Amino acid sequence: MNIPSSDAPKPKHSPRSRKGGPSKSHNRKGSGPAPLMSADPTRDIAFDIVRGVIENRRMLETTLSRSPEAKVADARDRAAAHRLAASALRHFGTLSAVLEPFLRKEPPEPVRAALLLGAAQLLFLETPPHAAVGTTVDLMRRRGLAPFAGLANAVLRKIANGGPALLEGLDQDRLDVPPWLWSSWKALGPGVARAIARGLEHEAPLDLTMRTDAEIPEGGEILPTGSVRLPAGTRVVELPGFEDGAFWVQDAAATLPARLLAVKPGEQVADLCAAPGGKTAQLASAGAQVTALERDPGRMERLQENLTRLKLDVTTVCADAAAWQPEAPLDAILLDAPCSATGTARRHPDALWIKRPRDLAGLTEAQDSLLAAAARMLKPGGRLVYAVCSLQQEEGPERARAAEKYGLKPDPIRPDELADLPEALTAEGWLRTHPGMWPERGGMDGFFAARFVKTA
Numbered sequence: 001m002n003i004p005s006s007d008a009p010k011p012k013h014s015p016r017s018r019k020g021g022p023s024k025s026h027n028r029k030g031s032g033p034a035p036l037m038s039a040d041p042t043r044d045i046a047f048d049i050v051r052g053v054i055e056n057r058r059m060l061e062t063t064l065s066r067s068p069e070a071k072v073a074d075a076r077d078r079a080a081a082h083r084l085a086a087s088a089l090r091h092f093g094t095l096s097a098v099l100e101p102f103l104r105k106e107p108p109e110p111v112r113a114a115l116l117l118g119a120a121q122l123l124f125l126e127t128p129p130h131a132a133v134g135t136t137v138d139l140m141r142r143r144g145l146a147p148f149a150g151l152a153n154a155v156l157r158k159i160a161n162g163g164p165a166l167l168e169g170l171d172q173d174r175l176d177v178p179p180w181l182w183s184s185w186k187a188l189g190p191g192v193a194r195a196i197a198r199g200l201e202h203e204a205p206l207d208l209t210m211r212t213d214a215e216i217p218e219g220g221e222i223l224p225t226g227s228v229r230l231p232a233g234t235r236v237v238e239l240p241g242f243e244d245g246a247f248w249v250q251d252a253a254a255t256l257p258a259r260l261l262a263v264k265p266g267e268q269v270a271d272l273c274a275a276p277g278g279k280t281a282q283l284a285s286a287g288a289q290v291t292a293l294e295r296d297p298g299r300m301e302r303l304q305e306n307l308t309r310l311k312l313d314v315t316t317v318c319a320d321a322a323a324w325q326p327e328a329p330l331d332a333i334l335l336d337a338p339c340s341a342t343g344t345a346r347r348h349p350d351a352l353w354i355k356r357p358r359d360l361a362g363l364t365e366a367q368d369s370l371l372a373a374a375a376r377m378l379k380p381g382g383r384l385v386y387a388v389c390s391l392q393q394e395e396g397p398e399r400a401r402a403a404e405k406y407g408l409k410p411d412p413i414r415p416d417e418l419a420d421l422p423e424a425l426t427a428e429g430w431l432r433t434h435p436g437m438w439p440e441r442g443g444m445d446g447f448f449a450a451r452f453v454k455t456a
């Protein structure tokens, strides 16, 4: 099933209808209106997230940050809602295929969202059947979908009875990737599209980049590239050392672009698209004089909070990097450009279903203008690493080839620079990682990076 476009007919049954709930409201101490508290915040928030994605192509994180229920829910309920919604979206194609034979006609989209959540709990999250079915029916009653509660009860009971056998014979790898993306990933090599799809099946582990003197948290595995890996679901704020800035969260693959810039102490360096700041932190930790640019004020706040926690001295500028000019030409630039983010789908399974092929044109235009701007900021002989967390050729190799017209000469990555991950070095001397790499260790995000030197 394809996700309907945002201009598809709207469902008859609005989940905002207050017919059946929200169930409770509690008064807070003090004055002001009482926030509405849900009886089952996990499922209410997850329902809004899935509806946001499938009806409005709204990102999971956007719903999470705007939902009134999420605002008043405690951190554990929010995390559980994220996990539930992410599971329904990660297995979206498979769950849709499982539901289809049990539905005589296409249900309204909110009903489909509730069924996807119920089926995800039954088939992928090991929720006891009575709880998965009962809570889905309750959710539908709370959200004005009572006329469909009987249908949901019957369908989910059949799925509970069928169990994992219902998944047999389904090509889950293919079903859970939109066809246009599957076709595009074939360009990455034989078998890579399937390897990526397998890598996307599971929640990503938590990777940390440690300050050199910091103690490794208990249970952490040191990866060949130096990151420390903890199991998926580890709550970073609860790890000892978090408040003291002992580490920052950064996928193992995401550490590679900044490493390839090989900055030296005292060099004047800009990180042009900096928030939330993982790569800025790497450059500053290496002793460079870093200016971090970020266009989005909200994300700039997050970047500054992170740098304060890590006690790193960085100049931050809230500006459009395409229009900014440094006071003097720079030694090195990291351009971690905005992109489709298909490489981060392990953490953001919504990204796969929100993006459309036509979205790439606007992104590649922005990438080109940032590359041109970066070239203008560099001194002759200055270095640039261009990176994207995208698996799309248009945003990676095609941009790297186009960069030569801005006076940027390719500076291929040498095998000794990627000796800890040789499979990520391409014949052209670029970095290419994808979620199918390191399957035995829990995978990694997809990144492309190319290095250049500014000609005189």
Ligand SMILES: C[S@@+](CC[C@H](N)C(=O)[O-])C[C@H]1O[C@@H](n2cnc3c(N)ncnc32)[C@H](O)[C@@H]1O
Pocket: 254, 272, 273, 274, 275, 276, 277, 278, 279, 280, 293, 294, 295, 296, 299, 319, 320, 321, 322, 336, 337, 338, 339, 389
């Ligand atoms: C891929 S994320 C960067 C991740 C970051 N480098 C890190 O490692 O944590 C891209 C960031 O660039 C910002 N951005 C997009 N276009 C920009 C522009 N023209 N100028 C400055 N920042 C921009 C976005 O708001 C977003 O925070």
